[in-house]
Amino acid sequence: MDSDSVPTDSGMVPWLERHRTLSLVLTFTLVLLLRQVVKLYLRHQGLLRALRPFPGPPTHWLYGNQKKCNLEELEMFKELPKKYPSAFSFWVGPFHAVLHIYDPEYVKTFLNRKDLKCPVNYKFLILWLGNGLLLLHGETWHHHRRLMTTAFHFNVMNDYFYLIKDSICTMLDEWGKLRTEDSSMDIYQSLSLMALDSILKCIFSVQDFCKEKSFSTTYLQNISKISSCIYECLHTFFYYSDFIYKLSPACQEFQALCQEVKKQSAKIFQDRKASLKSPEKQNKIQKKKKYRDLLDILFQAQGTEGGGFTDEEIMDEINTFMCNNHNTLASGLSWILYCLAMNPEHQKKCREEIQGILEDKDSITLNHLNQMPYSAMCIKEALRLYPPVPRIAREFSKPITFPDGRSLPPGMIIVLNIWALHHNPAVWENPQVFDPERFSPENCNKRYSYAFLPFSAGPRNCIGQHFSMIVMKMGLALILLRFELFPDLEKPPIFSSQLTLSSKNGINLYVKPLH
Numbered sequence: 062m063d064s065d066s067v068p069t070d071s072g073m074v075p076w077l078e079r080h081r082t083l084s085l086v087l088t089f090t091l092v093l094l095l096r097q098v099v100k101l102y103l104r105h106q107g108l109l110r111a112l113r114p115f116p117g118p119p120t121h122w123l124y125g126n127q128k129k130c131n132l133e134e135l136e137m138f139k140e141l142p143k144k145y146p147s148a149f150s151f152w153v154g155p156f157h158a159v160l161h162i163y164d165p166e167y168v169k170t171f172l173n174r175k176d177l178k179c180p181v182n183y184k185f186l187i188l189w190l191g192n193g194l195l196l197l198h199g200e201t202w203h204h205h206r207r208l209m210t211t212a213f214h215f216n217v218m219n220d221y222f223y224l225i226k227d228s229i230c231t232m233l234d235e236w237g238k239l240r241t242e243d244s245s246m247d248i249y250q251s252l253s254l255m256a257l258d259s260i261l262k263c264i265f266s267v268q269d270f271c272k273e274k275s276f277s278t279t280y281l282q283n284i285s286k287i288s289s290c291i292y293e294c295l296h297t298f299f300y301y302s303d304f305i306y307k308l309s310p311a312c313q314e315f316q317a318l319c320q321e322v323k324k325q326s327a328k329i330f331q332d333r334k335a336s337l338k339s340p341e342k343q344n345k346i347q348k349k350k351k352y353r354d355l356l357d358i359l360f361q362a363q364g365t366e367g368g369g370f371t372d373e374e375i376m377d378e379i380n381t382f383m384c385n386n387h388n389t390l391a392s393g394l395s396w397i398l399y400c401l402a403m404n405p406e407h408q409k410k411c412r413e414e415i416q417g418i419l420e421d422k423d424s425i426t427l428n429h430l431n432q433m434p435y436s437a438m439c440i441k442e443a444l445r446l447y448p449p450v451p452r453i454a455r456e457f458s459k460p461i462t463f464p465d466g467r468s469l470p471p472g473m474i475i476v477l478n479i480w481a482l483h484h485n486p487a488v489w490e491n492p493q494v495f496d497p498e499r500f501s502p503e504n505c506n507k508r509y510s511y512a513f514l515p516f517s518a519g520p521r522n523c524i525g526q527h528f529s530m531i532v533m534k535m536g537l538a539l540i541l542l543r544f545e546l547f548p549d550l551e552k553p554p555i556f557s558s559q560l561t562l563s564s565k566n567g568i569n570l571y572v573k574p575l576h
Contacts, residue, residue, distance in 0.1 A: 101156050108158045114467040115160055117141075117150035125152030127296055135451075135556045138481040139493075146487065147465065151476070154298025159454065159474040163481035165488060165509040166464040171477050172511070172519030176455045184303070185291045189319045192374070193381030194524060206524065208362045208370065209378065212355050213527055220352035222427045224262040225532055228255050229539050236544065236572055245549035247567030248398060252536075253281055253391035259532060260387055264355040264379055265329050276325065283322045284384060290315045292559040326380055330356075334372070355382070386525050389449040392561040393515070393529065394536050395568045396447035397440055399554065401537075402546040402570050404495050411436045412541040419542065430534045438497035440533055444515040446495060451480040451558050453517060479514050480558070488512050547571035 118141065120126055138161075141149055147164035162171060178186075178196055187196055194205055211217070232255040239246060254277055261267045290311060300306040333356055359378065362369040370378070401408035414435045419425055454476045461475070462468040469475070484492045488509070489499070498504060511518060516526035523529070540546075549571060554564035 104156050108156075111470050111473055112150040112158055112160065115148050115150045116145060117152075120152045123155060125154050125158070125298070127153060127298065135480060135558055138478060139484045142481050142485045142487065147463070148467075153296070154301070157298060157301050159476050160469065161452075161476045161478040161481065162463075163478045163485050163488075165482070165511040168477060168482065168511040168514065168518075170461065170463055171455070171475060172517070172521075174455075174457070174461070175520070176457045176459075178455055185294055185315070188316065189287055189291075189322070190381045190384060191323075191377030193377040195381050195385065205370075205374070205378065208359075209524055211362070212358045213524060215527075217353065217358070218527060218531060219427055221263045221528070222531065222535075224352075225259045225535060226425065226539070228259040228262065229532075229536050231255070231258070233539060233543055237574060239572070245552060245569040245571050248570050248572070249391060249395045249563065249568045252394050253387065255536075256387045256390035256394075256532065257281065257383075259390075260383055261329075262354075263528075264383065265333060266354045266356075267329060280322065280325050283318050283325075284388070287315065287318050287322065288388070288559045288561070290318065322384075323376070323380060326383060327376060330372075330376055330379065355379070382525065386529065388561040390529055390532050392447075392449040392563055393444060394533050395564075396449075396562070397443040397533060397537060398540065398546055398570065399548070399568050400443040400446065400495055401439060401541075402548045405547075407439055407495070407497060408541070408546060411439055411537065412545075415538045415541055419538065421542070425535065425538060427531070429538070430531065433534060433538065435497065436534065436537055438500040440530075440537065441500040441513070441515075442495055442497045445483045445489070445499070445513060446493075447562055448479045448483055448515050449561050450515075450517075451478070451562050453477040453479065477514075477517075480562075482512065482514065543575060545573045545575055547573065 118126055118137075141161075142163055147167050148160055148162045150158055151161050152158045162168060175198070178198070183196060190196060192201075194202065194209060197205055232251050235251065236246075257277055257280065294300045294306065294311060294315070297311075300309065300311065306312050356375070356379075359370055359375045401411065411433075414433055418429055418432050454474055456474050457469065457471055459471050460468060461473075482488065486492055489512070499508075516523035516529070547570060549569040552566060552569040554568055555566050557563045557565045
C-alpha cells in the first residue's frame with residue numbers, strides 16, 4: 062500500500078482546527094439542551110411528588126387534562142367533586158400542574174393567607190390592567206386599598222345611585238322600542254353597554270356613553286378579544302414558555318389590543334387632567350355635577366400625607382375598575398335575568414315584591430334596595446349557579462397544610478374553583494336546582510361562611526362588590542317593573558368560562574312589556 066493513501070494524524074489536524082469553533086458550538090448546545098431536559102424531567106417528577114396526595118382525572122402524557130377541559134370544562138368541574146373530595150390535581154401539559162380546591166375548609170385556608178397572584182396569569186393581566194388593586198401585593202396593595210376604600214363609601218354610593226338609574230332607564234327605553242315579545246334578543250350586549258355607561262359616569266363624569274357607539278362598541282369588542290386571548294394562552298401549555306409566547310402571533314395581537322384599550326381610557330383621563338390646570342374649565346365641570354366621581358377622589362388622594370397616587374397609578378386603578386366591573390356586572394345581571402326567565406314562579410314573586418314597595422321607576426331610592434329580601438335571595442342563588450368569576454389562582458410562597466392534613470410545598474399554584482365550590486354536592490343539596498330559599502336567614506345561619514363566594518372573601522375580597530350589588534338590585538327592580546322575561550328554548554346558552562362566565566351565543570330572552 063502506498064504511504065500516501067494512509068491517513069495520518071497530521072492530516073486530521075487542519076480539519077479539526079478548521080471546525081473547532083463549530084464543534085465547540087455543537088457541544089455547548091447539546092450541553093444546554095441536556096441541562097434543559099434534565100430540568101424539565103426534575104420539574105415533572107417534583108410535581109408528581111407534590112400532587113401525589115391529591116389524585117385527579119387521568120392525564121395525557123403531552124396535553125395533560127387540557128383537551129377534555131377545552132371541550133367540556135364547566136361540566137367536568139361539576140362532576141369531579143363527586144369523585145375527588147375537597148380537591149384534585151389538574152395538569153396543563155407535562156410540566157405545569159395546579160391544584161383545584163372547592164371545599165369550604167380548604168377555601169378558608171386559601172383566602173386567609175397573603176400569597177401572590179398566579180404569575181402565569183399575572184404576565185398577561187399586567188400588560189392589560191397595569192399595577193392596580195387586582196395585581197398588587199404587600200404594602201403597596203395595602204396603601205392603594207386604603208385610599209381606594211373612600212371611593213366606595215356609602216355616601217359616595219348614594220351619589221352614584223341616580224347615575225346608575227339613568228343608565229338603566231336608557232337601556233330599558235331601548236328595550237321598549239325593540240318590542241321583542243315575538244323574537245328573542247341577546248340581553249348580554251345591552252347589559253354590557255349599560256354597565257360600561259354606568260361606570261364611565263361614576264369614574265369620569267362622562268354622560269350618555271350609551272349613545273357614543275364609536276367608543277363603546279370598539280371598547281367592548283376589544284375587551285372581549287382580550288379575554289379570549291388570555292383564555293387561549295392559559296389553555297395552551299406551549300405559551301407557558303415566555304420565549305415561545307413572545308415569538309407567537311398571539312402575543313403580538315394581545316399587545317396591540319391592550320395598547321388600544323389603554324389608549325381609549327387614557328384619552329378621557331388626559332382631557333380631565335388638562336381641565337384641572339384650567340380653573341375656568343374646572344368650574345364648568347363642577348357646576349354640571351353635584352357629586353364626586355372616582356377621579357375626584359383619586360386626584361384628592363394625590364395630596365394625602367404618606368404619598369398619594371401618581372398619574373400612572375390612577376390610570377392602572379381606573380383600567381382595573383372599568384374592565385373588571387363592567388365584565389362582572391354584565392355577566393352577573395345577565396345570568397340573574399336568565400334564571401328568573403327559566404323560573405317564572407320566582408320571577409312573579411320578585412315582581413310582586415318590587416311592586417309592593419315601588420310606585421314606579423321614578424320613585425326608587427337606595428333605601429328601597431334593602432326592602433327586597435326575596436329578590437336579594439334570587440340574586441344570590443343566580444350568582445351561586447353562575448358565578449361571574451369562576452376561579453381565582455395564587456402561587457404559594459410557603460408550604461400550605463389543609464385541615465385534613467394534606468399539604469403542598471412552596472411554589473405550587475392553587476386554583477380556588479368557585480364554580481366547583483358552588484356546585485359541590487357535599488356543600489349544597491341538589492346544587493343544580495334554582496332554590497332561593499337556600500339564602501333565607503335561617504338557612505344562611507346553617508351554611509358555612511366560605512361556601513358562597515361570588516365576590517371572593519378574606520382581606521382581598523372585591524372592593525367594588527357593594528357597587529355591583531346596587532347595580533344588580535336596581536337593574537332587576539326596574540326591569541321587572543316594565544317587562545316580563547321568557548327564555549328562548551331554541552337558543553340555550555353555550556357556557557364559556559373565560560375571565561368571566563359568559564355564553565358563546567349570548568343570553569337570549571323574550572322581553573315582553575307589561576303595559
